[in-house]
Every structure is written in structure tokens, then in C-alpha cells.
Amino acid sequence: MSSMPSSSPPSAGTPRRVEHQQTDKGYVPVYTTDVVRQPWDDYTATDHDVWRQLFARQRRLLVGRASDEFLLAQDAMGMTPDAIPKFDDLNTVLEKATGWSLVGVEGLLPELTFFEHLANRRFPVTWWIRKPEQLDYLAEPDLFHDLFGHVPLLMNPMFGDYMQAYGRGGVKAHGIGADALVNLTRLYWYTVEFGLIRQQDGLRIYGSGIVSSKGESIHCLESDAPNRIGFDLERIMRTRYRIDTYQKTYFVIDSFEQLMDATGPDFTPIYARLATQESYPAGTVLDSDRVFHRGSGEGWATDADV
Ligand SMILES: [Fe+2]
DSSP states (O other), X not given: OOOOOTTSOOOTTOOOOOOOEEEBTEEEOOOOOOEEOOOGGGOOHHHHHHHHHHHHHHHHHHTTTBOHHHHHHHHHHTOOSSSOOOHHHHHHHHHHHHSOEEEEESSOOOHXXXXXXXXXXXXXXXXXXXXXXXXXXXXXXXXXXXXXIISGGGGSHHHHHHHHHHHHHXXXXXXXXXXXXXXXXXXXIIIIITOEEEETTEEEEOOHHHHTOHHHHHHHHHOSSSEEEEOOHHHHHTBOOOSSSOOSEEEEESOHHHHHHHTSSOSHHHHHHHTTSXXXXXXXXXXXXXXXXXXXXXXXXXXXXX
């Protein structure tokens, strides 16, 4: 550590802002594990303005597009565009509703640390928010993605239980091996991050990666390009995905109960079975799929599914 003059001591207790770093291999994730106090008094007018702009823009887009559960929960938590919410205030509401709580973190967590938080009904929220020039895209989770996108549905008892079950499953998969983790990560990706749900009045969004993205909020429901296919646990665990473009396929659940029920069985024999099977490209449609919409494939990149 560099020494600092005694007249300007390092701000003890102020969390770091840990972001991906640009290297000769492109942007690489940097991991952090500390739980930190939200430095709410340190947010600048610009930080609050970024929150305000993003909140107002997404809420406008999401009425009629996001699931009713999501919108109601966001209101019930008291999230507003006025200012970046205080984690302590949200926790008062959330803990009473479902026993979940938010913990502040400095950036991306290693998998096991993340799973352990979820297994204990703690949701890690990045304390810092993106810069004004990053309104439309950021490679890593920030406060807006985590808080606006992930936190509202933790108010829903069934979804909250699913998230905890996922965390427990993650700890277990971590002990089983890398292939099991790949299978489980696909489940998170196609549900928690990019899931759609069927309501009586049509398909709606519940995935956090979508609700926090202006472009994808429209694309996932209204574009002809992507597939929209009924939820199927093993099918999803075999399906690769995109991290650099909109998804080629979205999976549709009928209810959060369906999601919770799917995590009931022990995944260990499923991982063993999947280990002997090929994965599916992100855009594949199978004969066995329940197809809501078969994608036109327009604009799809031909490689780089992960
Ligand atoms: Fe996320």
C-alpha cells in the first residue's frame, strides 16, 4: 500500500469499487469477497441521477412487459426513482416479507461465496452504480442490475425459496465438479437472469438480466428472432447461452411454483446423465420442445455460445 500524508488519511471503511479490468485478453472479471456497508452518504448527485434515469426508463418499458409479481413487489419494497435506495430500508421490508436480506458487496463474487450467501437467504448487491455513459450496457453487475433487477422478486415467497434452493444446489454442485456447475449455471442464466413467465394475458418478463436492459426488455417479447420455449430443467441444463448479445432462446415458466418444484429432486443423477450428453447450441429447437415461438434467427451470431 502506498503511504499517505497524515493530513488526508485513507477513508477507513469506504468500500472499493471493484470492476472488470481491461487486459491484453480483453475484459477479465475481478473477484471480491468482502461484505461491506453501503456508503450511502458518499453517493454523488450523478450516481442518484443515473439511478433516477434508469429507474424511470425501465419502469415505463416494463408496465405490460414485466410480470405483475415483479412490478407489485418493486412497489411494495418502496423502490422509487427519487434516489438510490438504502439497503437498510429495503431490508426492513424484505426481512419481514420473506426473511431475505441484502448485503453490500464490492463487485463480482466467486461462485462458492455467492452460493453460500443465497443458501443463507442473503442477496449480494453491488454497492456502486454504473457511470452515465454506461446506461445501456455494462459487462458486470452493478447496483442497478442487482437492486432493480434481482431484489424485487425476493419479496415473492415461492421465488425466494427457489433462490435459496439454488444457492444450496450451488454449494453442492461446487463439491461435485466443474461440469455440474456448468449445468447449474445454465439454469440460473435461463431462469433468474433471462426467464419469461406465462401470465393469463401473455408472456411477461421476470429475469433480472432482461428487466435491467432497455433493449432486451423489448427484444425478448416482441422480436421474431429468438425462440420462446417452455421450461424444461434438463433441456436448459444442456443449453449453451450468449453473454455478449441478446439471447437466442428464452425459456418460459408457467409459475414460480413450477420453478420451485423443478429444484425438488436431487440433481446429482441428472449431472451424471448430462455428463455423457452433448450440449445444445443456444438457438436449437428440439422436436420435444414446447414451442411458443420459433425464432427467425435474424441477426444471430454463428459462434461464441458459451
Ligand atoms: Fe444478475
